[in-house]
Amino acid sequence: MSVTASVTPDTDIALWLAQQTDKSLLRFLTCGSVDDGKSTLIGRLLYDSQLILDDQLASLKKESRNRHVGDEGIDFSLLVDGLVAEREQGITIDVAYRFFSTDKRKFIVADTPGHEQYTRNMATGASNADLALLLVDARKGLLTQTRRHSFILSLIGVKHVVLVVNKIDLVGYDADTFAAIESDYRRFAQGLGFKSIAAVPVSALRGDNIVTSSANTPWYQGAPLLPYLEEIVVDEDRSDAPFRFPVQWVNRPNLDFRGFSGTVASGTVAIGDEILVAASRKPAKIARIVTMDGDREEAIAGQAVTLVLDREIDISRGDVLTHPGKTPEYSNQFQAEVVWMAEEPAFPGRSYLLKLGTQLIPATITDLKYRTDVNTLDKIAAKSLELNEVGTITIATDKPIAFDPYAENGTTGGFILIDRIANQTLGAGTVTFGLRRAHNLTYQSFDVNREVRAQLKGQSPSIVWFTGLSGSGKSTVANLMEKRLTAEGRHTYILDGDNVRHGLNKDLGFTEAARVENIRRVAEVARLMADAGLIVLVSFISPFRNERRIAREIAGDIRFLEAYVDTPLEVCEARDPKGLYARARAGEIKNFTGIDSPFEAPERADITLHGAEKTPEEMADELYARLMG
């Protein structure tokens, strides 16, 4: 058979182009080690689809001398050998994409070599694949590796598997060997949820059953590999699934047009359809389905369109439009399988950003139920998930989100977890099912403690204890700090005379004992707030070493920074913003620090800010650097 168009000037140009534009697309990935002949198989597919150019072919034949070659005199593995060279240079190859096409289909191959990080790479390659070629060596049969690959395929939801029994020539084209491997595999793969499994006996090197049926395997009645890949139907089901439309971008060119742009994740939508916003449950009807090529009557899964509704309802990016009666789950808790992809392990209690469809939201791993050994499929108790490990977790999001179980919808059921500080992608997960109260979710598997709460806020709780004379600039610096931290999304609180003296401590006067009690209470409140995950800025004169020591002791293991705003008395008195120094000098205020009550300067403050020399902004910068650095 002719695999690709052998075009001559006589070819009917229009016909050929029509054929090119109407081709379908199959994305597949290849699993199997180099030993199984993966490189040779990919090289063979590229060669047989005539994708190798003349100049490449000539140099390939030259290079193939003294190597393991087929009848064409070519070592096909050389075609993918760029990868080997790159590996020698120490560059991590995770997924490389290769392209070829035949008269009937275009193919995108995700090639995921490398053993060390195989789980992560394979999951990445599998996430966009419709089908997987699973290679086994006919001489060896099923290996641990075959099982591992199958599990990952099943986890990511690749529905179609072709078991490529390679090197069939090396077992003398033996039908029984092939039949044994095939039945072994079918038995093993029960319960992995594959929709189709085909087994093909091939020799990638010799070309048996790649493009045409081999005369060496008269006992094999199935299609050769490439024709099978050309014909298999893989995307028939997404249009039959319930309608899901994650809103990606609100399209608002002028006041007269408001549309919602996105890609139909599954199902079909037509003009006049009743729809529902998954989160708000607000209904509307589809008024128009807009594209630059003109309005459509309907849109099917995979099409990128802009929907216009018949009424104004509040919809933004992250919302999911659905049909009533077939809505996705809407919850803030679900169970999921997760593949961990980062060096830094996953722990229950940690907070991440979760991206699912167009929804991005803070989320916490509330429980790590167990990890699954990818080789044995055993479920093992675990306290953390390391790189390339697979685990079953429960997740709580900050607010409810719309999702489906991954098995029902790959677009609304797959998510990634992102580091909140470094922004790296740490893991990929698939929703197993949503959890509601009825499912009796508990948080017992980990303690909600300060670290967990702080993680949720993405900050480390601290107490900054300002000390200094009245008018030294404590409150001004504290306010600047608070503004800056809040602008960065951190959660802070200022405790000062104004908000404590009028409430919590309004029973206290200004005697020495009352002032100590004042500070003790403030220190206790600061500790509680820091325990709740806040950054607490305490702005009190706190003139006595002893009371500051007590405050530090009360803070316990919470980070405590003593910030001394060292502004000389003369400067403070000259500023006298509230007129207090004047009144103290006049004898109207007793026990006023600096006048008739001492200020015990700190001997070892964590940071000293010189209020007479620096502006409040400069002091705030110094303090910020000390606190966040």
Place this chain on the structure above:
Amino acid sequence: MAIARAGLTHLERLESESIEIFREVAASFERPVMMYSIGKDSSVLLHLARKAFYPSRIPFPLLHIDTTWKFREMIAFRDRTAEEYGFELRVHTNPEGLAANINPFDHGSARYTDIMKTQALRQALNAGQYDAAIGGARRDEEKSRAKERIFSHRNASHAWDPKNQRPELWRVFNTRLNPGESMRVFPLSNWTELDIWTYIYAENIPIVPLYFADKRPVVERSGTLIMVDDDRFRLESGEEPREEVVRFRTLGCYPLTGAIRSSAATLAEVIMEMQASRTSEREGRLIDSDQAGSMEKKKQEGYF
């Protein structure tokens, strides 16, 4: 395109994937920009961007790095296209390079490309404080591109770290950045050369006329046909431009771009000719062959 009721055709799938990528950029970044190099891939990129945001205009500017050595027809096409579609076009030329008269004749293609393209690009990206730059690179072009992400992270000095790429699953793109970092985004990642041409054909997308055969003044140098596009071209003694029917398979700076003898004057003929020929399209592109692994090296330095 016709509605394929039993699933989408491969071009429809590629098209909607690219549109989704464009929309994700518009929704996730504050200051995106789209690189516009005037070639056929840029024409496709522009067409897809218009589709992605229709009826809105493209919500970000297009940026052309003008080396001042582009074919005159390219510049005319660029300006015509900008006017017709009403997008915001920003043009940047490296001012120091211009002042020093850096050109492909005196300074060699490697140095010239570095100063007038790579450095110029960095200048423009810094000046615009763009947090996402959309480009038309495809994975089938070159080995180092075959493994690059669709959303490809750049550090604060625009460098790519191939060893530390973010895993990219499904179409869930991690668009998060720290201050100073940026993203290069490649909506055409999964397209091939042939897809580009058949899409141009199917969608009737305008491209620069230089892709079609016509009579043009050329000189032949060590087997390569170079078009004499203006009087800055340095003819060697005895060299006389002659009119030949030629066309270009790729477009760049005219002194560095080889023409081929061809009579393919329509899109269909160009595609047929491309399919019939069995040599690599990248041959005409001098930058790839300067040194081994050159593309990867250039990308680490910030080249697209």
